[in-house]
Amino acid sequence: MTSKHQASPERDERIGPSDVLERALPPAPAPSVIELDALFARVEGAVREERGPRAWLRSRPTLLRWTLAALLVLSLVLVELLLKPRVDFEFYPTLRMALALGAMGLLAFVALGLGLRPLHRPPAPRWLLTSVLLLGAIVPFALALLPPAHLDHPASLAGAGADFLPRALACFGFGGVLGIPVVLLTLLLDRGGHTTVWRAAAAALAAGLAANLALQVHCAIVHPAHLLLGHASLAIVYPALWAGLSRVVTARASAASGPWPTP
Amino acid sequence: MDRASATDEQLMEAYVLGDQAALRELFGRYAPRLLGMLRRGLADDGAVQDLLQHTFLQLHRARGDYRIGARFRPWLFTIALNLKREHFRRLARRREDAQEEFDRHAAPGTPHDDLARSQTARLVRRALARLPDSQREVIELHWLAGLPFPEVAEAIGASLSAVKVRAHRGYAKLRDAVTAELGGNQDAVHAILEGASDGPGEPPG
Numbered sequence: 411m412t413s414k415h416q417a418s419p420e421r422d423e424r425i426g427p428s429d430v431l432e433r434a435l436p437p438a439p440a441p442s443v444i445e446l447d448a449l450f451a452r453v454e455g456a457v458r459e460e461r462g463p464r465a466w467l468r469s470r471p472t473l474l475r476w477t478l479a480a481l482l483v484l485s486l487v488l489v490e491l492l493l494k495p496r497v498d499f500e501f502y503p504t505l506r507m508a509l510a511l512g513a514m515g516l517l518a519f520v521a522l523g524l525g526l527r528p529l530h531r532p533p534a535p536r537w538l539l540t541s542v543l544l545l546g547a548i549v550p551f552a553l554a555l556l557p558p559a560h561l562d563h564p565a566s567l568a569g570a571g572a573d574f575l576p577r578a579l580a581c582f583g584f585g586g587v588l589g590i591p592v593v594l595l596t597l598l599l600d601r602g603g604h605t606t607v608w609r610a611a612a613a614a615l616a617a618g619l620a621a622n623l624a625l626q627v628h629c630a631i632v633h634p635a636h637l638l639l640g641h642a643s644l645a646i647v648y649p650a651l652w653a654g655l656s657r658v659v660t661a662r663a664s665a666a667s668g669p670w671p672t673p
Numbered sequence: 674m675d676r677a678s679a680t681d682e683q684l685m686e687a688y689v690l691g692d693q694a695a696l697r698e699l700f701g702r703y704a705p706r707l708l709g710m711l712r713r714g715l716a717d718d719g720a721v722q723d724l725l726q727h728t729f730l731q732l733h734r735a736r737g738d739y740r741i742g743a744r745f746r747p748w749l750f751t752i753a754l755n756l757k758r759e760h761f762r763r764l765a766r767r768r769e770d771a772q773e774e775f776d777r778h779a780a781p782g783t784p785h786d787d788l789a790r791s792q793t794a795r796l797v798r799r800a801l802a803r804l805p806d807s808q809r810e811v812i813e814l815h816w817l818a819g820l821p822f823p824e825v826a827e828a829i830g831a832s833l834s835a836v837k838v839r840a841h842r843g844y845a846k847l848r849d850a851v852t853a854e855l856g857g858n859q860d861a862v863h864a865i866l867e868g869a870s871d872g873p874g875e876p877p878g
Contacts, residue, residue: 425840427816428848435797438712441705449722450700453729457696460733471737528738529731529755530748532830601734606762 468601472528475599479522482595483620486588487511487627496630498563510553510626517546518619525596525613539608543649546615550622550645554637561632569636581629581640585621589648592617607653614652618645681745689736699745700729707753710818714757714798724760728753747827750818754810754828761802800850808843811836816844 441449460469468475496502520542524534561567569577596613621644629641674687676698688695704725711721731752739748801809814825826836 425822425837425844427812427844430851431797431816431844431847434793434851435713438709441708446701446704449704449725450697452722452726453696453700456726456730457733460730465734469734469737472735474737528735529752530735530738532751532828533755533758601731606759 464598467598470599472526475526476519476522479526479592479595479599479616480519482592483515483518483522483616483623486591486620486624490624490628494628496565496628498560498566498630498632501560501562501566503559506556506559507626511623513549513553514619514623514626517542517549518616518623521546521612521616521619522596525609525616526599527609529601536608539612543608543611543615546619546649547646550619550642551638554634554642556634558632558634563630565630566632569631569633569640574633574635577631578636578640581625581631581636582643584628585625585641585644586647588624589614589617589621589644592620593648593652607657610656611649611653614649615645617652618648621648682742685736685739685745685748686741689739696729696733699732703746703749704729706818707749710753710813711757713794713817714801714813715760716795716798720760724753724756727756731756744824744827746820747824750814750820750824751828754814757813758806758810796851796854797847800847800854803850804843804846807831808839808846811839812843812847815840 467478470478524539524542527534558566593614596616600609600613622641625641625644631637631640674683674692676684676687676695679687679695679698681699681702684695684699688699707725707728708721711724712718715721715724728749732749735752739745801812804812810829811825814820814828815822820828822836822840823833825840826833829836831839
């Protein structure tokens with residue numbers, strides 16, 4: 411063999427641990443039948459505990475879990491559209507509305523996919539998680555910073571001056587409440603195998619974007635400052651809050667029960 | 674169905690359809706191998722048993738995702754690997770270096786031979802923990818779990834050539850790191866290992 415051939419890992423069928431490594435870390439002794447029976451009894455016990463609505467939900471195929479969460483996001487938008495639509499729809503540019511709903515909707519669905527990603531698949535690349543989280547924050551802010559869509563309806567001109575803070579906080583609170591069902595459903599659908607901060611943030615981002623989508627079809631105010639504080643900020647607050655909470659919860663759980671919390 | 678002669682895939686399909694005994698058969702086939710992989714990579718046996726339990730619990734929860742005809746083994750080992758990865762992330766969040774986990778669970782007061790073996794094993798585990806994630810996971814699946822490279826590639830979602838490159842680099846780093854830990858003295862390496870050895874290790878599958 412030439413040295414070039416030997417140096418090529420793709421062609422080298424002898425890639426493996428050296429004798430030194432094999433002797434340093436030999437195979438563990440095979441477990442006894444008694445040990446295996448005891449371990450299986452634990453598994454059986456854990457499987458038996460998988461009962462009830464939550465166990466049913468999280469054992470559904472991942473596509474169905476994602477669909478349920480996506481349908482909830484769509485439902486929030488539809489409910490607002492049917493029951494309390496924005497009063498300035500006839501003045502709002504259709505293309506701009508479609509762009510806002512399409513961009514935030516797409517990001518919400520992708521975030522749901524990342525948050526509900528199953529354990530039998532390799533983890534999503536860190537760059538993808540980071541990109542979705544960043545875009546999920548940037549897109550609502552960018553939309554808010556665009557020039558006002560129109561100035562033709564009196565309701566759209568509210569939320570400025572002395573009216574700014576009460577209106578912005580009202581929308582922030584309303585949107586915050588709207589996102590809660592999304593967070594709760596993703597918690598129920600989560601299989602609990604790994605609760606990384608990134609996955610928690612992705613699921614919560616979907617909730618923040620769902621809130622933005624619902625507010626987009628409900629709130630007629632076009633003032634950029636109102637949109638930034640009352641709407642777009644939810645896309646940052648939700649993932650930040652939830653990621654922080656998940657970190658505290660898992661840290662406390664592992665402190666109580668060791669590095670691995672009970673399922 | 675004769676479970677003893679059924680393939681892993683047939684057993685998993687049976688389990689998806691509600692045959693609870695199929696899980697016992699799968700457990701019997703794979704628990705020893707998973708334990709072997711986990712025990713060679715972790716010194717804390719409590720964590721090893723928890724990870725094993727969680728792996729099969731996750732298998733149960735994810736059974737609705739199992740595609741008929743998909744290879745079972747990489748599916749299972751991907752679950753185990755992801756859980757192990759999360760175990761170390763939790764350790765890191767508790768401000769513990771992964772190598773401290775190894776040190777803390779080393780058995781005290783063992784006879785000299787066992788101590789030497791545990792010291793060299795600890796050296797290798799520490800070196801393994803210091804590898805980049807991408808290389809360490811390939812080596813864990815290839816060496817400790819005995820999966821062939823195509824199944825390693827499937828488990829981690831990379832191409833076969835990328836997996837081989839990572840393995841090649843990882844094994845080289847591991848060898849160098851163990852040698853460096855022992856002060857670069859090859860004679861010392863072999864003397865310690867020959868004194869601690871119980872015989873040749875098993876080649877990777």
